[in-house]
Amino acid sequence: MSYTASVVGASGFTGGELLRLLDGHPEFEVAQATSRSYENKTVGSVHPNLRGMSLRFSSPEELDSVDVLFACTPHGVTMDHIDAFREAADTVVDLSADFRLNREEQYDEWYDGHDRPELLSESEYALPELNRENLAGADLIASGGCNATAAILGLKPLFDADILSGDEQIVVDVKVGSSEGGAGGGEASSHAERSGVVRPYAPTGHRHEAEIEEYLGTQVSFTAHAVDMTRGASATCHVYPNGPVSKGDLWQAYRGSYEEEPFVRLVAGGSGVYRYPEPKAVAGSNFAEVGFEVDPRNKRLVVFSAIDNMMKGSAGQAVHAANIALGLEETAGLEFTGMHPVGAP
Numbered sequence: 001m002s003y004t005a006s007v008v009g010a011s012g013f014t015g016g017e018l019l020r021l022l023d024g025h026p027e028f029e030v031a032q033a034t035s036r037s038y039e040n041k042t043v044g045s046v047h048p049n050l051r052g053m054s055l056r057f058s059s060p061e062e063l064d065s066v067d068v069l070f071a072c073t074p075h076g077v078t079m080d081h082i083d084a085f086r087e088a089a090d091t092v093v094d095l096s097a098d099f100r101l102n103r104e105e106q107y108d109e110w111y112d113g114h115d116r117p118e119l120l121s122e123s124e125y126a127l128p129e130l131n132r133e134n135l136a137g138a139d140l141i142a143s144g145g146c147n148a149t150a151a152i153l154g155l156k157p158l159f160d161a162d163i164l165s166g167d168e169q170i171v172v173d174v175k176v177g178s179s180e181g182g183a184g185g186g187e188a189s190s191h192a193e194r195s196g197v198v199r200p201y202a203p204t205g206h207r208h209e210a211e212i213e214e215y216l217g218t219q220v221s222f223t224a225h226a227v228d229m230t231r232g233a234s235a236t237c238h239v240y241p242n243g244p245v246s247k248g249d250l251w252q253a254y255r256g257s258y259e260e261e262p263f264v265r266l267v268a269g270g271s272g273v274y275r276y277p278e279p280k281a282v283a284g285s286n287f288a289e290v291g292f293e294v295d296p297r298n299k300r301l302v303v304f305s306a307i308d309n310m311m312k313g314s315a316g317q318a319v320h321a322a323n324i325a326l327g328l329e330e331t332a333g334l335e336f337t338g339m340h341p342v343g344a345p
């Protein structure tokens with residue numbers, strides 16, 4: 001059986017990635033791709049890699065009736081249009097932050113409030129490594145933020161294995177590529193301004209701090225840097241556990257959490273050039289690489305996590321969650337392993 005899908009906000013970066021994934025998915029057929037700016041233009045005119053797709057952008061005001069609607073729109077759009085989205089589709093997967101947090105007060109604190117707080121308890125967080133058991137049959141799914149996804153994937157095994165209990169100091173430092181800012185990223189993401197930078201852009205108070213805290217149940221100190229790459233988010237987490245932890249303890253913890261996970265690769269030392277996670281190694285794929293080291297001298301653990309922000313950090317995560325929600329093969333449409341060698345992702 002195949003399912004029909006709409007991509008709302010299909011002219012943007014994550015929308016383009018969703019079209020690419022759904023076009024190659026054995027169980028999905030793309031019925032509609034919306035854009036107000038490019039109405040009636042072919043999707044290939046905006047996404048050159050999709051020139052072979054025979055589909056034109058249409059207006060988000062006239063939604064087709066489909067099985068799954070993926071909303072790839074800026075923060076605030078889905079909460080404003082959620083009734084229309086749910087009327088058009090049995091399952092809505094939102095890539096924005098609109099339904100990621102669980103309480104209205106969090107939106108008051110970290111965003112500009114929430115228009116439909118009564119729906120927050122209905123949504124399921126899309127990250128399967130964290131919330132697989134609640135995704136089956138879910139009809140409102142909130143895909144995670146890319147920085148938060150990288151950080152959560154890196155840190156979660158430490159909580160699963162009780163190496164951390166929640167009162168330890170955790171510092172998360174994320175480096176992220178320019179596509180995180182979307183197709184209309186603005187001056188800071190223009191080539192001339194972005195080229196060559198390692199620029200702290202959110203030293204404190206980044207909104208993803210709230211998301212990490214929500215899903216790990218502990219406070220983290222988060223800083224983000226904009227760096228000179230197109231795709232990728234790379235999280236380095238500095239963790240200060242209360243007692244001694246060996247590299248063997250870490251292998252056991254990370255294998256325990258991820259051995260069965262189809263999209264997590266453990267990369268923690270060894271030989272060669274690629275000894276720890278790097279965004280280059282996962283570019284274009286739905287894989288996350290996670291690794292770790294022990295620093296006994298400073299009683300510190302260092303955890304690394306690398307994802308493609310537009311795949312595991314958004315469109316790939318959204319399709320993975322939809323696969324689970326619909327009872328499809330989890331990995332369907334997501335098997336691409338990445339490329340090597342590859343230029344700057």
Ligand SMILES: NC(=O)c1ccc[n+]([C@@H]2O[C@H](COP(=O)([O-])OP(=O)(O)OC[C@H]3O[C@@H](n4cnc5c(N)ncnc54)[C@H](OP(=O)(O)O)[C@@H]3O)[C@@H](O)[C@H]2O)c1
Pocket residue numbers: 008009010011012013014015034035036037038060072073074075077095096097144145146179180181182183184309310313314
């Ligand atoms: N980029 C990333 O790495 C990333 C990672 C995780 C999550 N996200 C989240 O995913 C969402 C999309 O991000 P993006 O990077 O793909 O953004 P983007 O490139 O700026 O694309 C936004 C899309 O939404 C459409 N749109 C804007 N306002 C709209 C409205 N009021 N009604 C209907 N459509 C509207 C735009 O097309 P028209 O204006 O032509 O309609 C465009 O297609 C955001 O919420 C973002 O925070 C992004």
